[in-house]
Amino acid sequence: MGAAPRRQPRLVARWWRGYWSQDDALVWLAVHGGRRLPKMPSPNSKPLEARVAVVTGASSGIGEATALALAERGAKLVIAARRGDRLERLRDRLQATTEVDAVVVDVADADSCRSFVDRVLEKHSMVHVLVNNAGLARGFANVVDSDEADWREMLEANVMGLMRMTRLFLPVMIASGQGDIVHVGSVAGLDPYEKGAAYCASKAAVEAFAKSLRLELLGTGIRELVIEPGMVETEFSDVRFHGDADRAKQVYRGLKPLSAADVAECIAFAVSLPAHVSIHTMQVMPTAQAAATRTHREPA
Numbered sequence: 001m002g003a004a005p006r007r008q009p010r011l012v013a014r015w016w017r018g019y020w021s022q023d024d025a026l027v028w029l030a031v032h033g034g035r036r037l038p039k040m041p042s043p044n045s046k047p048l049e050a051r052v053a054v055v056t057g058a059s060s061g062i063g064e065a066t067a068l069a070l071a072e073r074g075a076k077l078v079i080a081a082r083r084g085d086r087l088e089r090l091r092d093r094l095q096a097t098t099e100v101d102a103v104v105v106d107v108a109d110a111d112s113c114r115s116f117v118d119r120v121l122e123k124h125s126m127v128h129v130l131v132n133n134a135g136l137a138r139g140f141a142n143v144v145d146s147d148e149a150d151w152r153e154m155l156e157a158n159v160m161g162l163m164r165m166t167r168l169f170l171p172v173m174i175a176s177g178q179g180d181i182v183h184v185g186s187v188a189g190l191d192p193y194e195k196g197a198a199y200c201a202s203k204a205a206v207e208a209f210a211k212s213l214r215l216e217l218l219g220t221g222i223r224e225l226v227i228e229p230g231m232v233e234t235e236f237s238d239v240r241f242h243g244d245a246d247r248a249k250q251v252y253r254g255l256k257p258l259s260a261a262d263v264a265e266c267i268a269f270a271v272s273l274p275a276h277v278s279i280h281t282m283q284v285m286p287t288a289q290a291a292a293t294r295t296h297r298e299p300a
Contacts, residue, residue, distance in 0.1 A: 046074030047272040052124045054078045056107055056165060057134030059086035061234035062184055065264035066131055071098045073268055075129065078120050080105045107134045107161025108153075117168040126176055129271050130169050132162040133184040137199040137240040151198040158202035163209055170222075177221040180271040183210050184263075185226045187283060191292035199240075214280065223278040225270050230285035230292070231257040254297030255288040 053070045057063035059081035067079050067090060077100040081087055084104045091102040101123070105116040120127065135158040139150035162183060173179035188196060189203030210226045217224060237248035263284060270279045288296045 048129070048268075049074030050076070051128035052076045052078065052126060053129035053131065053271075054080065054120060054127050054169070055131040055133060056080045056105070056161075057184075058090060059083040061236065062229070062232065062260045062263050063131070063133040064090055065260035066133060066267050067094065067100075069261070069264040069268040070129065070131075070271075071100070073272055074098065076100070076124070078103060078124070078127075080116060081134065082106050107165060108156035110164060113161070113164050113168060117165075121172060126172055127169050128178065129180045129182070130165065130173075131182045131184070131267065132165055133182075134161055135184065135202075137196070137236060139198075139242075140195045140240055142195055143197050146198065154198055154202050155205075158199075159205045159209075162206060166213070173222050174217075174220050178275065179222045181213075181222065181224045182267055182271065183224070183226045185210075185228045187228050187230045187285065187292050190228060190283075193293045221275070223271075223275075225267070225279050226281045227263065227267060227270075228281060228283040229258060229263050230283075230289045231255075231295070232260060232263055233257040234260050254300065255286060255295055257286050257289075258284065 053075040058079035087102040094100040106112045185206045186203040188200040189207045192200035237251045241247045
């Protein structure tokens with residue numbers, strides 16, 4: 001019986017981090033003959049309360065899931081994308097949980113971005129979290145056979161749009177001495193593969209941009225995260241294959257890919273950490289994926 005109190009710190013840590021419920025902890029103490037569970041404060045279920053979060057590309061996939069995850073943690077939201085009808089539906093879902101604005105914006109258009117940022121700052125004056133999620137893959141072909149229009153579309157959204165949004169929101173973040181910038185990259189930016197040269201290059205550019213910016217932001221209090229997902233089952237492959245649903249479905253054949261919600265939970269976790277804790281990069285893969293093109297697939 002005398003040994004139990006020495007193990008309580010481990011028990012307390014498990015309960016606090018959410019691995020065990022308080023009932024689980026009490027059962028453990030009873031079984032091991034320990035003392036009564038010490039009184040502890042409840043974990044903060046709304047770590048982003050009163051913070052304003054902007055999520056681009058929020059009409060579907062990782063962007064939509066991230067908006068929902070941040071709302072659950074108390075953030076006020078500005079959701080942005082090109083598809084206004086989908087934004088309105090998401091706004092309707094979120095309104096029961098938090099304050100939310102839905103704004104149509106095209107990150108590949110400089111004027112659209114400037115108008116968007118002016119509108120956001122006129123209402124909120126401060127943005128605490130910026131999630132640069134808008135982007136796409138378009139086409140899957142050898143370089144010699146690729147369509148330059150696909151390249152341009154990807155580079156404008158994945159690179160220029162991300163850099164533009166970051167630059168426009170940076171002054172207010174720097175002035176306040178706080179903020180989180182999240183770039184949704186890809187394992188493709190670290191591990192390029194054939195027939196995806198332009199997409200891989202666009203995500204490699206995100207990595208380089210973020211590393212350079214992180215050096216510039218040292219001492220400002222602003223954190224910057226690049227999240228690098230592997231295979232995520234969203235509209236990604238449908239867009240890449242120009243709406244060929246059968247071909248898109250084959251990408252995930254025989255394995256369980258990540259969901260958009262899986263990636264969103266990682267983002268929400270990172271931006272909810274104490275201000276002195278900064279995750280620079282987070283590579284998130286399905287268990288059945290070891291590299292961009294190395295997967296384990298179960299037979300049909």
